[in-house]
Amino acid sequence: MRCPSCGSLDTQVKDSRPTEDSAVIRRRRVCLSCNFRFTTFERVQLRELTVIKRNGRRVPFDRDKLMRSVQVALRKRSVEPERIEQMVSKIVRELESMGENEVTSETIGEAVMQHLREIDDVAYVRFASVYRNFREAKDFRAALDELRGDDDGPVSK
Incomplete structure (x- = not known):
């Protein structure tokens, strides 16, 4: 996953959890280059x-x-x-x-x-x-x- 702040591909998932209806996975990520934290959502x-x-x-x-x-x-x-x-x-x-x-x-x-x-x-x-x-x-x-x-x-x- 590309960092939205610096564009680096070196990011790490810190936390994953399903949403309330379990239709989407919410992932908290951190960029290992600039330490920017962001959230992504994954759905089928x-x-x-x-x-x-x-x-x-x-x-x-x-x-x-x-x-x-x-x-x-x-x-x-x-x-x-x-x-x-x-x-x-x-x-x-x-x-x-x-x-x-x-x-x-x-x-x-x-x-x-x-x-x-x-x-x-x-x-x-x-x-x-x-x-x-x-x-x-x-x-x-x-x-x-x-x-x-x-x-x-x-x-x-």
């Missing part, structure tokens, strides 16, 4: 995913981009970071377990909306407004009506 990757964008372009799947999108939707909402991490991990596992190496951006968007709907209805509407490209107030109304029609509505408070 079932397969390399490629995202097929709406315009037909293919790009490598980026878990961090997915995480950022979810965090933007949940900004200033009272959802614990651990819960967000668990949700993103669950989405990634679902995508990887589909058995395909290529997945459409629509599939990812629908999965995110499904999970956000269970966590926070405001975040769901925020994400839907970008994902579905809302242009008018009636688009928001339709999303809210969709939420109201769900008998197992989202939990938000």
